[in-house]
Amino acid sequence: MTNAEEKRVSRIAESKGYRLEKVGKGPHHGRFSIVKNTGGSRMPSGIPGSEFAFSLHEAEDWLTKTGE
Numbered sequence: 001m002t003n004a005e006e007k008r009v010s011r012i013a014e015s016k017g018y019r020l021e022k023v024g025k026g027p028h029h030g031r032f033s034i035v036k037n038t039g040g041s042r043m044p045s046g047i048p049g050s051e052f053a054f055s056l057h058e059a060e061d062w063l064t065k066t067g068e
Contacts, residue, residue: 009060016063018043023053032059 010020013034021033031053034043042052045062054062 005056009056009063012060012063018063020059031055034059034062 006020009032013020017037018034019037021035023029023031023033031050032055033052034054035041036043043062044051045054045058047053047058
């Protein structure tokens, strides 16, 4: 994962009304949450054990397939 890739996925999220946030602590460190700008709710990843945490690739897939 590069900084450029992270910025690209962040722009995709912003264009769809979300923001990408780094998960800072615990077992999900290095993963990301997708947060809806209106209301601030985190989107479920559907990944067992990582209910609200995505890898950068998983976040991009989620945003391109299911994001509004």
